[in-house]
Amino acid sequence: MSFSPRRRRAALYQIGLVIGAGLVLWFFVSNTAQNLESRKIASGFGFLSREAGFEIGETTLLAYGAADTYLRALGVGLANTLRVAIIGVVVATLLGTLIGLARLSSNWLMAKLAAVYVEVMRNVPLLVQLFFWYAIISENLPGPRDALSPLPGVFLSNRGFAVPMPEAHVAWWWMLGALLLGIAGAIGVSAWARRRQAATGAQFASGWAGLSLVLGLPLAVFLAFGAPLAWDKPALSGFNFTGGAVLSPEFAALLAGLSIYTAAFIAEIVRAGVLAVDKGQFEAADSLGLPRRRATRLVILPQALRVIVPPLTSQYLNLTKNSSLAVAIGYPDLVSIANTTMNQTGQAIEGIAIIMLVFLTISLSISAFMNWYNQRIALKGASR
Amino acid sequence: MSTLALPQPAGARGALRWLRANLFSNWPNATLTLLALYLLWRMLPPFVDWAFLDAVWSAADPKACRAAKGEGACWAFIAEKHRFILFGTYPYEEHWRPALGILVMLALYTVSALRRFWRPRLALYWIAGLALIGVLMWGGVFGLKYVENERWGGLMLTLLLATFGLAVAFPFSILLALGRRSQLPVVRGFCVGYIELIRGVPLISLLFMASVMLPLFLPAGVSIDKLLRAQIAMILFAAAYLAEVVRGGLQGIPRGQYEAADALGLSYWKKTALVVLPQALRISIPPLVNTFIAFFKDTSLVVIIGLFDLLTSIKVSLQEPAWTGFGVEAYIFAAVVYFVFCFTMSRYSQGLERELKPGARAGALRDA
Numbered sequence: 001m002s003f004s005p006r007r008r009r010a011a012l013y014q015i016g017l018v019i020g021a022g023l024v025l026w027f028f029v030s031n032t033a034q035n036l037e038s039r040k041i042a043s044g045f046g047f048l049s050r051e052a053g054f055e056i057g058e059t060t061l062l063a064y065g066a067a068d069t070y071l072r073a074l075g076v077g078l079a080n081t082l083r084v085a086i087i088g089v090v091v092a093t094l095l096g097t098l099i100g101l102a103r104l105s106s107n108w109l110m111a112k113l114a115a116v117y118v119e120v121m122r123n124v125p126l127l128v129q130l131f132f133w134y135a136i137i138s139e140n141l142p143g144p145r146d147a148l149s150p151l152p153g154v155f156l157s158n159r160g161f162a163v164p165m166p167e168a169h170v171a172w173w174w175m176l177g178a179l180l181l182g183i184a185g186a187i188g189v190s191a192w193a194r195r196r197q198a199a200t201g202a203q204f205a206s207g208w209a210g211l212s213l214v215l216g217l218p219l220a221v222f223l224a225f226g227a228p229l230a231w232d233k234p235a236l237s238g239f240n241f242t243g244g245a246v247l248s249p250e251f252a253a254l255l256a257g258l259s260i261y262t263a264a265f266i267a268e269i270v271r272a273g274v275l276a277v278d279k280g281q282f283e284a285a286d287s288l289g290l291p292r293r294r295a296t297r298l299v300i301l302p303q304a305l306r307v308i309v310p311p312l313t314s315q316y317l318n319l320t321k322n323s324s325l326a327v328a329i330g331y332p333d334l335v336s337i338a339n340t341t342m343n344q345t346g347q348a349i350e351g352i353a354i355i356m357l358v359f360l361t362i363s364l365s366i367s368a369f370m371n372w373y374n375q376r377i378a379l380k381g382a383s384r
Numbered sequence: 385m386s387t388l389a390l391p392q393p394a395g396a397r398g399a400l401r402w403l404r405a406n407l408f409s410n411w412p413n414a415t416l417t418l419l420a421l422y423l424l425w426r427m428l429p430p431f432v433d434w435a436f437l438d439a440v441w442s443a444a445d446p447k448a449c450r451a452a453k454g455e456g457a458c459w460a461f462i463a464e465k466h467r468f469i470l471f472g473t474y475p476y477e478e479h480w481r482p483a484l485g486i487l488v489m490l491a492l493y494t495v496s497a498l499r500r501f502w503r504p505r506l507a508l509y510w511i512a513g514l515a516l517i518g519v520l521m522w523g524g525v526f527g528l529k530y531v532e533n534e535r536w537g538g539l540m541l542t543l544l545l546a547t548f549g550l551a552v553a554f555p556f557s558i559l560l561a562l563g564r565r566s567q568l569p570v571v572r573g574f575c576v577g578y579i580e581l582i583r584g585v586p587l588i589s590l591l592f593m594a595s596v597m598l599p600l601f602l603p604a605g606v607s608i609d610k611l612l613r614a615q616i617a618m619i620l621f622a623a624a625y626l627a628e629v630v631r632g633g634l635q636g637i638p639r640g641q642y643e644a645a646d647a648l649g650l651s652y653w654k655k656t657a658l659v660v661l662p663q664a665l666r667i668s669i670p671p672l673v674n675t676f677i678a679f680f681k682d683t684s685l686v687v688i689i690g691l692f693d694l695l696t697s698i699k700v701s702l703q704e705p706a707w708t709g710f711g712v713e714a715y716i717f718a719a720v721v722y723f724v725f726c727f728t729m730s731r732y733s734q735g736l737e738r739e740l741k742p743g744a745r746a747g748a749l750r751d752a
């Protein structure tokens with residue numbers, strides 16, 4: 001079999017590329033090996049099981065002390081990253097949807113305010129916003145002794161935000177069980193209603209039935225236990241608050257910055273998604289006699305979501321990656337703890353490899369989800 | 385006729401009609417309007433008092449600012465530190481050089497924004513402009529004093545990182561985008577791997593890599609200074625994002641164009657340079673500008689590895705004991721500077737997008 005000149009050239013190019021890349025890689029690897037040897041740094045991940053020896057300010061999800069290992073410290077960092085990212089995604093989505101809809105509002109003032117919000121937030125770097133919120137909290141709020149109290153039991157001070165939390169009670173676990181049961185019941189009811197409608201055409205208000213199951217069952221359990229609700233209120237003791245839940249200034253600034261910044265992008269995505277639904281679709285739903293709410297749920301939303309979800313997930317991914325800016329204001333996220341670890345042990349390559357691996361895993365899982373979702377919602381029969 | 389003409393109802397005219405249609409069309413709308421007005425009334429006057437009326441605009445002594453703390457903003461801080469914030473630790477008597485450099489950069493941006501200049505010759509203007517900036521900043525020739533780049537800083541450094549980053553990353557990104565759409569599996573694999581790897585990790589990790597790992601990669605004795613290392617990381621980062629935008633443009637070219645070029649017997653490189661790229665780049669300009677904006681904002685991250693950009697010089701100024709505690713004013717100033725640049729670019733890109741819309745494209749292409 002003879003090769004055409006074209007294919008021979010293609011093969012030559014590719015072999016050249018592989019050899020070139022290999023040479024560059026070999027150059028870097030051999031230099032690195034030499035440098036590490038001359039600096040007496042042992043490579044490898046053995047350092048992970050050594051004692052970390054530094055304290056971490058924020059250990060809400062995993063118990064940790066200075067005597068624990070580097071591995072555990074990095075675990076705490078990852079937990080902190082996920083904590084701020086997950087809460088941030090929820091807050092940013094709610095805020096962004098509201099603002100996106102406000103920008104479409106027929107109310108001129110609302111639309112303008114939303115537009116100003118979007119333009120200002122999108123055009124100022126996130127890092128500047130983070131520094132700004134952090135400066136507001138740590139420089140301009142009063143100390144714990146004369147903390148602001150906008151609501152009873154809520155205290156804002158330069159040591160963070162203290163909010164009351166309900167005291168733990170055994171009834172909660174039963175309520176959680178009841179909630180799961182309610183969700184399962186709601187899914188069952190809606191599946192049954194759909195089958196019945198397909199078979200007989202009779203409709204059933206499965207939405208309301210499901211909602212009352214999901215909310216009603218936990219409420220019934222709550223009342224059956226005699227409504228045990230005691231609040232653990234923050235109180236000033238010494239120089240700081242004890243009791244309740246305290247959000248550190250770092251966490252509060254990071255959460256505010258990430259959610260407010262990302263909400264501006266989400267608002268634009270939501271707006272574009274709603275605008276992307278053709279006017280004819282609204283009119284068609286109207287002429288079928290669908291009530292406003294069902295038209296939204298059955299006609300408008302499915303089409304808008306098809307446009308909204310892909311860029312929305314990439315915003316979620318951006319928010320997660322941006323949470324690494326925590327290192328600049330001292331919130332102990334994964335990057336910040338990896339940075340401390342690198343400074344202490346000199347294991348720069350391993351530290352950066354860990355950061356990259358974690359973020360790559362997160363982004364690849366989100367893209368995998370995206371592909372699955374896109375296939376699910378793809379226009380059925382579009383290829384016809 | 386005229387007897388039939390009735391006067392318009394009083395509420396249907398001018399300002400009143402506008403108000404009713406846009407602010408008070410129904411009860412929920414009216415409630416929202418009143419709520420928004422109430423919030424504005426609660427927030428705007430105190431803000432105006434703080435930021436303008438009660439503000440301290442200039443003060444030789446920070447004590448005046450301390451006295452006004454809480455009631456008025458301390459813009460005197462900016463007035464006092466503006467040279468440092470703009471130019472960092474660049475020798476004071478040579479500040480005209482970075483100032484001129486900033487003007488050259490702004491001129492380059494303006495020229496690139498004008499469609500009249502969208503020709504291959506633009507690349508020459510850029511090379512000449514960047515060389516001029518290099519001469520101005522480093523000096524050492526034409527009787528200019530040599531200034532090592534450890535002393536570059538402030539807004540100048542932010543603009544430099546963004547400008548040089550984009551100028552180098554852009555050609556690189558075109559190659560990556562072409563590679564990602566290439567027929568050759570190995571080339572395609574390399575480009576996909578590179579783009580996805582870079583886009584999957586935060587910029588911080590690349591900057592850390594540049595500041596701690598890159599020195600390990602080089603032979604003993606060879607060292608690259610910190611600014612250049614950060615610049616390399618920013619270029620690698622920008623190239624991956626720009627490549628995806630260029631790829632979008634390549635995908636927007638109708639297949640007939642490729643086939644027509646093939647039918648003419650053009651080689652791959654001729655086809656790319658003469659037929660595909662001119663069209664693809666033109667349609668990807670608006671999204672490219674959006675990527676530029678994101679990249680410009682991202683240059684602020686170098687503060688984390690301790691480079692002396694706009695944000696770092698502000699932070700350093702704040703560390704001076706006399707001026708601690710004025711962070712809010714300082715960051716509002718930084719936000720305004722970034723906003724002016726980014727908002728201008730985003731307005732430009734929106735205008736361009738309207739002009740280059742499919743309907744308008746034929747005319748736009750003819751004008752250019």
